[in-house]
Amino acid sequence: MFIAVRVSAEAALTLNRRATELSERMPFKKWVHPQDYHITLQFLGDTPTGRIPAITQALQDVAKGRRPFQLETQQVGVFGSATSPRILWAGVGGDLNALVTLQQSVVSAMAPFGFEPEERPYRPHITLGRKYQGTDPFVMDIAGKDVVNIQWNVHAIELLQTNLHQTPMYETVGLARFF
Template identity: 30%
Template structure:
């Protein structure tokens, strides 16, 4: 019997989540691809997110300091005006939708999030931020479906929406068999909303 069990851990990341109506727009645009490429491993719509920092496997004891740090980060940043646009892929294996709008603000938010994570003493792999929303992954023997599905999204342009909350997310909390599932550990409202024009676009600075 092990008298000193390893601490419980979970995979953690910090993300933004598009609102339901923006996701519904993209889901409608994806219907031909979902029907045409059933062999892809499609992410559930409720799991769609825009990752700002992937922190990897953390012990549960690392979460409380993150809560305090990220709450302050959200309060100090305004909401961002973003939209889902187009599609692409990484290495013909991962299908994504692109992000358009206040990308400068998005990069500034991501940089602040990563600074706050480091201030909590959490080391993580630094990856260049390439804003996207992951939709599906191919299986090992399929190298054509993802590029073809990405081409089908080339003309997609969703409506502009505002980020509401900064999300601290854990995957497969309470581990078990089956596909990866995500849930919010906690989420915090941003400090201020962004005014939008009647056509839904963000105003020019």
């Protein structure tokens, strides 16, 4: 399980069009289903389903008093080796202060449940593809840096469960709306 904010349907459609164009030139093993586009706030890992109500309540407490904020898609980038990347992603811009504050609040709210924060710095992104499999070294210039810029409002935090052999594979099991 993990906690995330979802990308709007309109932004997902735009990202998917771009990912489809890229998939014709970039052999990644797996392309993310558009309904699975999200920005992770905290990865939880294996979590007993019996904990879902308490975790959801903690997320609802985080959401109380928050106002929706705007994010936007930005340039394409990679994680991992420059010539054989693990992840192809779309960057995130907009109200990053609100996003980072939300992420920190989520991490704090999950600490009493025993969930540890990641040691690496928080780098919000939207994963588009995984595991480059080309026979030639990956070249970022093929992708270009641009993604059609689209903005959307974040209205909620979601607790997502991974269903490995399903498409889409992320299922919302807890929801906390801002109000």
